[in-house]
Amino acid sequence: MPTNGYDDRKNRTNLGSHLKRETSVIGRPLMKVDAMSKVTGQALYADDIHLPRMAYARMLPSTQPHARIVRVDTSKAEALPGVLAVITGRDLPIKYGILPVSQDETALAVDKVRFVGEPVAAVAAVDEETAERALELIEVEYEPLKPIMSIEEALEETEVRIQEYGHAGNIHKMVSLQFGDVEAGFAEADYVREDLFFYQGNNHLAMEEHSAVAHYSPDGKLTLWSSTQTPHYVHRALAKVLELPPSRIRVIACHPGGGFGGKSDPFHHEICAAKLAMLTGRPVKITLTREEVFYAHRGRHPVLMWVKTGVKKTGEITAMHFRSMLDGGAYGSYGVATTYYTGALQTVTYKIPRYKFEGLRVFTNKPPCGPKRGHGTPQPRFALEVHFDKICEHMGWDPAEWRQRQACEPFSLTANYLRITTIGLRECIEKVVEASGFKEKFRQLPYGRGVGLACSAYLSGANLPIYWNDMPHSGAMVKVDRGGGVTVYCGSTDIGQGSNSVLAYVVAEVLGVRPHDVAVVTADTDLTPVDLGSYSSRVTVMTGNAAIEAAQKVRDLLFRAAADELGAAPEQLEAAGGRIFRRDDPGVGLPFAKVAQLAEARFGTLAAVGSFTPPKTPGRYKGAGVGPSPSYSYTACVVEVDVDPETGWVRVPKVWIAHDIGRAINPILVEGQAEGSVYMGLGEALMEEQVFRRNLHKIPSMLDYKSPTFLETPDIETILVETNDPHGPFGAKEAGQGPLLPVPPALCNAIYDAVGVRIDELPVTPDKILKALERKAKGQEPRVGPDRMPDVEWSEPIYVEPPDLEHDPSLVPATGSS
Amino acid sequence: MLRLPPFDYYAAPSVEEAVAALRDHGPDAMVVAGGTDLFPKMKRRQMEPRLLVGLRGIRDLYGIRRLEAGGYRLGPMATLTQVSLHPELRAAYPGLTHAAGVVSSPQLRNAGTIGGNLCVDTRCTYYDQSYHWRKAINFCMKKDGEICWVAPGSPRCWAVSSSDTAPVFVALGARVRLVGPEGERVIPVGELYGRDGINFLAGKRPDEIITDILLPPAEGWESVYLKLRRRGSFDFPILGVAVALRRREDGTVAEARVVLGAVESYPVEVEEAAATLVGHRLEPDVIEAAAKACFKPARPLDNTDLTLYYRKKMVPVYVARALRRLAGLTDEAQRRTA
Numbered sequence A: 001m002p003t004n005g006y007d008d009r010k011n012r013t014n015l016g017s018h019l020k021r022e023t024s025v026i027g028r029p030l031m032k033v034d035a036m037s038k039v040t041g042q043a044l045y046a047d048d049i050h051l052p053r054m055a056y057a058r059m060l061p062s063t064q065p066h067a068r069i070v071r072v073d074t075s076k077a078e079a080l081p082g083v084l085a086v087i088t089g090r091d092l093p094i095k096y097g098i099l100p101v102s103q104d105e106t107a108l109a110v111d112k113v114r115f116v117g118e119p120v121a122a123v124a125a126v127d128e129e130t131a132e133r134a135l136e137l138i139e140v141e142y143e144p145l146k147p148i149m150s151i152e153e154a155l156e157e158t159e160v161r162i163q164e165y166g167h168a169g170n171i172h173k174m175v176s177l178q179f180g181d182v183e184a185g186f187a188e189a190d191y192v193r194e195d196l197f198f199y200q201g202n203n204h205l206a207m208e209e210h211s212a213v214a215h216y217s218p219d220g221k222l223t224l225w226s227s228t229q230t231p232h233y234v235h236r237a238l239a240k241v242l243e244l245p246p247s248r249i250r251v252i253a254c255h256p257g258g259g260f261g262g263k264s265d266p267f268h269h270e271i272c273a274a275k276l277a278m279l280t281g282r283p284v285k286i287t288l289t290r291e292e293v294f295y296a297h298r299g300r301h302p303v304l305m306w307v308k309t310g311v312k313k314t315g316e317i318t319a320m321h322f323r324s325m326l327d328g329g330a331y332g333s334y335g336v337a338t339t340y341y342t343g344a345l346q347t348v349t350y351k352i353p354r355y356k357f358e359g360l361r362v363f364t365n366k367p368p369c370g371p372k373r374g375h376g377t378p379q380p381r382f383a384l385e386v387h388f389d390k391i392c393e394h395m396g397w398d399p400a401e402w403r404q405r406q407a408c409e410p411f412s413l414t415a416n417y418l419r420i421t422t423i424g425l426r427e428c429i430e431k432v433v434e435a436s437g438f439k440e441k442f443r444q445l446p447y448g449r450g451v452g453l454a455c456s457a458y459l460s461g462a463n464l465p466i467y468w469n470d471m472p473h474s475g476a477m478v479k480v481d482r483g484g485g486v487t488v489y490c491g492s493t494d495i496g497q498g499s500n501s502v503l504a505y506v507v508a509e510v511l512g513v514r515p516h517d518v519a520v521v522t523a524d525t526d527l528t529p530v531d532l533g534s535y536s537s538r539v540t541v542m543t544g545n546a547a548i549e550a551a552q553k554v555r556d557l558l559f560r561a562a563a564d565e566l567g568a569a570p571e572q573l574e575a576a577g578g579r580i581f582r583r584d585d586p587g588v589g590l591p592f593a594k595v596a597q598l599a600e601a602r603f604g605t606l607a608a609v610g611s612f613t614p615p616k617t618p619g620r621y622k623g624a625g626v627g628p629s630p631s632y633s634y635t636a637c638v639v640e641v642d643v644d645p646e647t648g649w650v651r652v653p654k655v656w657i658a659h660d661i662g663r664a665i666n667p668i669l670v671e672g673q674a675e676g677s678v679y680m681g682l683g684e685a686l687m688e689e690q691v692f693r694r695n696l697h698k699i700p701s702m703l704d705y706k707s708p709t710f711l712e713t714p715d716i717e718t719i720l721v722e723t724n725d726p727h728g729p730f731g732a733k734e735a736g737q738g739p740l741l742p743v744p745p746a747l748c749n750a751i752y753d754a755v756g757v758r759i760d761e762l763p764v765t766p767d768k769i770l771k772a773l774e775r776k777a778k779g780q781e782p783r784v785g786p787d788r789m790p791d792v793e794w795s796e797p798i799y800v801e802p803p804d805l806e807h808d809p810s811l812v813p814a815t816g817s818s
Numbered sequence B: 001m002l003r004l005p006p007f008d009y010y011a012a013p014s015v016e017e018a019v020a021a022l023r024d025h026g027p028d029a030m031v032v033a034g035g036t037d038l039f040p041k042m043k044r045r046q047m048e049p050r051l052l053v054g055l056r057g058i059r060d061l062y063g064i065r066r067l068e069a070g071g072y073r074l075g076p077m078a079t080l081t082q083v084s085l086h087p088e089l090r091a092a093y094p095g096l097t098h099a100a101g102v103v104s105s106p107q108l109r110n111a112g113t114i115g116g117n118l119c120v121d122t123r124c125t126y127y128d129q130s131y132h133w134r135k136a137i138n139f140c141m142k143k144d145g146e147i148c149w150v151a152p153g154s155p156r157c158w159a160v161s162s163s164d165t166a167p168v169f170v171a172l173g174a175r176v177r178l179v180g181p182e183g184e185r186v187i188p189v190g191e192l193y194g195r196d197g198i199n200f201l202a203g204k205r206p207d208e209i210i211t212d213i214l215l216p217p218a219e220g221w222e223s224v225y226l227k228l229r230r231r232g233s234f235d236f237p238i239l240g241v242a243v244a245l246r247r248r249e250d251g252t253v254a255e256a257r258v259v260l261g262a263v264e265s266y267p268v269e270v271e272e273a274a275a276t277l278v279g280h281r282l283e284p285d286v287i288e289a290a291a292k293a294c295f296k297p298a299r300p301l302d303n304t305d306l307t308l309y310y311r312k313k314m315v316p317v318y319v320a321r322a323l324r325r326l327a328g329l330t331d332e333a334q335r336r337t338a
């Protein structure tokens, strides 16, 4: 059953490594299990599904940013030939939301609309054209309310509220935490620096627009195929809103064509498709347009930040105070978690003995922000790493050496009670500095060219689930067939990161078969044990551990069945190369399929389950749930730039990135994640912005919303650092999100190295560089960025004494297997 | 996904029949060539023709051919890829083939035609939006509405001329043959364009078809095109600089044309810039003077990518770079300009 202590994990890892001196699957650059189906176009995406008698639905977008709905008249639409059903907010009044604390969404707006593009009604018709024409026949009468479009406006306006809940006015959430006497820390410092930063919001821009197909069978069972990263949460939301027992709902996640966090909430279109299928008795499909994807959003929160750090002449940080203000859009989504995340992981890279965090999230009349790759941490990481670059420059420190000296220690506990296990940060810095020639280039390249360094950390899965429960976070089942075939069942969703392959790899490794002989069944709430979903970089670590446990249980049965036949104790057997054999005499063995038959004859149907529950967290304060993870991945990145001082144009010839992956289950997949992160990070740093004008999205299309193409993507050199984490399956940590984090700050640090200007506001567009260069030429501060934080009354912080390891030995983290 | 509205399609077998169909159906009909501009706009209901007259089947409209009297004839149905890769055109009119080769993306250049590129609709971030989006701002004067959102006091539409090749054709002194119900005529490319974003093809009657694009002989002429855009593919120009000039043996400029794209509702020919060049060698102070002369005539507004101040500031920078390229000055800036 679930394991939550260190010792348990230690045993498991030891078992894995001492039983086998060499792995045959883990660590090898194998093909993904679904590669062939994807490259030949056979993989099934939600929009590929066509069912007999299927109807098509479209949703009517609000044309108002903020308004009361006075009247919705659907009669003309209903009368249009070919229209099968029309629904409005009245038909789906039950509120839902991904977090239990923010149940503030309805599938269709009920009496108020809160942003342009919010769905107000939905039509199912014989084809999309008819559905679209029917939308134009729906009459909606609005009574406009004052639109609130920025953090500043949201803080100023207290009378007109977008939501009726939250902290106060239009402040959704306010967090105030303090670990130790920060003021004393600043007093001790030799240099105290304050900086302001802004990180613009942006969209995930997955290639595939969200799509869902619902089918309500005559026996009252609902099936939803959807491009979702979180079938389990969609399952729960459908049950709640449609008032159906969960046992009659089946959610199947198709291959999503990219997710990046944008398909992690239950969505309007999923619920509408289901409702329309129930009303019409026909399968109903809704595929969003690109514009609707920008409205569904849940992308990166725009965040305004202020940071103050004290350092000693000798380099140590004495204290840090960090403030963030998040522009949340109109609904909660993951926003409460995001708010905490903007203040949680500051402490896990460099030693920060005293730390204070104040953060708030406001509601605005824009599509809701949510989790995008890095979820709430790229923004503060950008601020921190540029801030540190400025501190190093002021103090005359080498930014690489300073970071190496200040890096956190392995198996330590941070001021905010985050438990660090392995940390490969120093090695990452060393490798990336060496590969890039940073020492020879920094402050030495000709004007216009420069290099910048930044580092980061990210979680390998959150230790706490999204809704409170003490069940496992991931479950897997392994079944062995008489012919020797192995099937692994798991609720996880492969969003392209390769989680299906990871399941096949770990199970193949434990059972000594080839990954190709392992069938993988995932992301189907009828067939697979629950996995919470593809978010928070949790999948490899959590499903990997669950699948290993299940496979080991099956292997135990196989060894017991083979033992008599092979004349050895089960503990003396090994599984590899499709055989089970004696470790002391590898020639003595049996084919895997033969052993499967012996085992089935003896024990009955061969299957076992495994599950994973993350370790308990030492933090005991309110908010301690956000940040803890089984392990943290670490990344160091060097970006080289070529800046045209006449046009402000930035070209990036090369990026070097070193990532502490714990252990690479498949190095090619890890490199792919790192490269994808660099690409996405550069896009956010240089051009992507979800911006609004006249109260609506300015550029909701893939042509006008600028995101880099292949041509803007630099050479990327990825270096993997392995630290063999005791919590990871075969020592693995995360790779999907962490490598994005250091890219934007490394880019900005490189721009400073190249032309001597600070762009403290993302994206770094060429006009900002020119503006900063002009300021420099005029003798003004060579910087573009925010110059103030709006005044707010922060709540009294929750005061927490940082851990005192000397006096409370129970807090000392175990060091795992070493 | 966005769907096309219903329409009829007429595969015209000849220019005469195409023109007759246009005449008979009046404003309800439109010509379609590659459809790369028209179809996306129809999906967004920016254009709602009931009849599309397809030129695909008309053989006469294809081909790239050297004329006996010198110069070239481009069939309007030649694709942008064909134009950009044509070896003789590349040698004779490098500015043109470069411009054709930097339109949108490889796939769109395989489908999009050179004739369609001359007629490509003007663009604006208040206009190039879906029906529902435009409804949310109560539409604009270019389609379904009253106002120009980018210049609310303005009586005219400020949508931006966004063809990459039009400025180069103008700079090269190219002409087009137009065939309509009343016969045919040949006019300079520059005369195709009107002075506002709605009536941007004022020089061509709606029932006229471009049947030939005629390039004058290239002997002695040099040409260059520089395009400002955010990314190396997909993006429409937010500034285009086309320069064509002829130099005497002593290196002094005999004739020149400097034309700016994407800074007005039409390609802007800057005669003052050309005048500063004529009679001089392409030396730094001359280049600077010509570049400066282009600043004022460029009138970008906040209706494309990047800020208007930035785009205006880039006009002289890009003009100077274009001229420096012709002058053979290989400096850092040249390396950095795509």
Ligand SMILES: Cc1cc2nc3c(=O)[nH]c(=O)nc-3n(C[C@H](O)[C@H](O)[C@H](O)COP(=O)(O)OP(=O)(O)OC[C@H]3O[C@@H](n4cnc5c(N)ncnc54)[C@H](O)[C@@H]3O)c2cc1C
Residues within 6 Å of the ligand: A703, B030, B031, B032, B033, B034, B035, B036, B037, B038, B039, B040, B055, B076, B077, B080, B102, B103, B104, B105, B108, B111, B112, B113, B114, B115, B116, B117, B118, B119, B120, B121, B162, B163, B164, B165, B208, B209, B210, B211, B234, B235, B236, B237
């Ligand atoms: C994503 C994207 C990016 C793009 N980027 C660029 C860019 O960077 N630069 C650029 O210049 N364009 C760009 N375009 C626009 C377009 O692809 C090109 O302008 C192309 O050359 C249009 O040619 P077409 O044959 O597809 O024209 P169509 O779409 O078929 O027609 C365009 C217009 O021309 C008219 N027309 C076509 N042929 C004739 C003729 N022979 N006589 C009279 N009228 C005619 C049509 O009636 C219509 O009004 C882009 C388009 C997209 C979708």
